[in-house]
Amino acid sequence: MEVMETSTNSPCLAALTCVLGDLSQADGSASFTHGNTSVLAATYGPCEVRMSKEILDQATVEVVCKPRVGLPNCADKYRERHIRDLFQATILVNLHPRSSVMIVLQERQDDGGLLATSINAACLALLDAGVSMKFLVAAVTALIDKDGNINLVPEEKPSDVEASASLTIVFNEKDLQVMGVTSSGKFSQEQYDRSVSLCRKATEHVFKFYRESMERKLSKSV
Amino acid sequence: MRDVPISNCEREFLLAIIAEKKRVDGRQPTDLRQVKIQFGSNFGSCEVSFGKTRVLATVSSEVAAPKQRRPNEGILFVNVELSPMGHPSFEQGRQTEESVELNRLMERCLKESRCVDLESLCIVVGEKVWTVRVDVTVVNQDGNMLDCASIAAIAALAHFKRPDVTVKGQEITIHTSDERDPIPLSIHHMPLCVTFAFFHQGKFLLIDPQEREERVTEGKMVIGMNKHREICMLQVTGQMLLHQDKVKQCTKMAFVKVVEMTELIQEALANDKTARSKGEKCGFAMSSEKEINTTVSPAKLVEDVSKTDLPMSSDSDSGSEQEMVEAGPQERPVGDSPKVVGKGVAIIGSAAVKKWEEEEERVKGDKKGKKKKEASVKEASVKGQQSRPQASAYF
CATH class of the missing domain: 3.30.230.70 (GHMP Kinase, N-terminal domain)
Structure with a gap:
């Protein structure tokens, strides 16, 4: 709550929408939109793995990030690695030795917080495919501006203030502990702590949203 | 693979x-x-x-x-x-x-x-x-x-x-x-x-x-x-x-x-x-929302969009939960009792209402070259909803 008081205008999470099982070929798919950032995610597997990528006692998680325009660049490769490491730890890989779980992410629109949106889309696609996971994960990006105010991205109305740092924090659903942090820019320990507590509150809503969308998908429509 | x-x-x-x-x-x-x-x-x-x-x-x-x-x-x-x-x-x-x-x-x-x-x-x-x-x-x-x-x-x-x-x-x-x-x-x-x-x-x-x-x-x-x-x-x-x-x-x-x-x-x-x-919202975020909310009247939809900000303060938590529901997919009008659509309405298994006769009529209409109907994007998306209303019921 102290987070709320320190910032002048209360930070809010932009609208979330998702469509599950949108693609017919993929085992699981989700098109996830957070504010104006939109990512399409598809998963295949657990299925046959290429010999070179085979791991004897666990499944290989492969992640492909497709940019909106042109060929994948360094940022996309970085995103790929980050998401792969995250889901290698999240999926129960030991259940499916010598197989592959593939996650393909297509950027459709980027208005900030692409990494967080990609992670959330991938998690929903895995959920749609019914891949066994230890827990669900959700990510939220926080921006710290020069005055030390913390805002969540993507915002409904992007402010003109330039941010001095951005933090993308991933939480698990089990105990809302931090799973991973990606940061850029300079920030203090105190600002970091405040961002974590703010993002934690925001991810609770994301988890609630996951549950809600899954319930809707599985509920009978009359 | x-x-x-x-x-x-x-x-x-x-x-x-x-x-x-x-x-x-x-x-x-x-x-x-x-x-x-x-x-x-x-x-x-x-x-x-x-x-x-x-x-x-x-x-x-x-x-x-x-x-x-x-x-x-x-x-x-x-x-x-x-x-x-x-x-x-x-x-x-x-x-x-x-x-x-x-x-x-x-x-x-x-x-x-x-x-x-x-x-x-x-x-x-x-x-x-x-x-x-x-x-x-x-x-x-x-x-x-x-x-x-x-x-x-x-x-x-x-x-x-x-x-x-x-x-x-x-x-x-x-x-x-x-x-x-x-x-x-x-x-x-x-x-x-x-x-x-x-x-x-x-x-x-x-x-x-x-x-x-x-x-x-x-x-x-x-x-x-x-x-x-x-x-x-x-x-x-x-x-x-x-x-x-x-x-x-x-x-x-x-x-x-x-x-x-x-x-x-x-x-x-x-x-x-x-x-x-007109300054309306456009883009994939909007269009996917439209697709999901085909059953909601457009006036309600606009309301929904403005309401989907989730205030992070604790006192409005219960309110934000409600809004979360509205932001979710497959929106259905609340409190609307299911209507009898036509003569041949039936429910099969766990699926939704099946509109047999309507479906048949639609196919017949298509045969006559009623393709013009599809010309309108808005109508087309509504039609899509009609032809796959059960999709969400299966797993």
């Missing part, structure tokens, strides 16, 4: 029903699937779906040096990619015969028909021109990728706007969208592809084959045409011989389809333009 081949009995079944002029999805041989066009919030991004086939097209531009042989012309670059998302057999970063063919056909359709005025893309002769890049990504492959891709590419090109440029002596200024309104490309005509699949030694043909039908086809003919009846491209693949009358017949059919699709694109563009000028 390796591709799973089609079984013999499935192949025989498909060929047998095609000989009876029937199709697995209940279409007539010359019917298209439902076509839907969506635009993103950025200029030049467009998603087109043909039934379950889905293609994403994005246009971007940058300043580069022109080709030496054509110093006063801009450059159009077309790239078609089969994303591993689209089909289990598509692999990342590998050129297959299929993708090369698709790339080549799209290039022929867009570049060699000279549909984009390249001379207007020149900034300084011999030094600087605009390079317009069209990236087409197949997101879901359920047959007939080419037709879908050609619509997506042309619609994206028509939607795209490049930054304005002024040249003063040696100085070139590229204006941001705040300084000056961006300029649309000048498109001379819209070449669109129509694919015909042939079966039983060219005796039977299908328009817009789906994935299963593509697998048992003997050969395909692609006609690229614009609404002025000009053939921009014609290609025959596969092991078959075609009689010249058949080619002429196909050209006539292609013309009808091309006119239909051009109208659809123009209507979608006009819809997007009016939405933008």
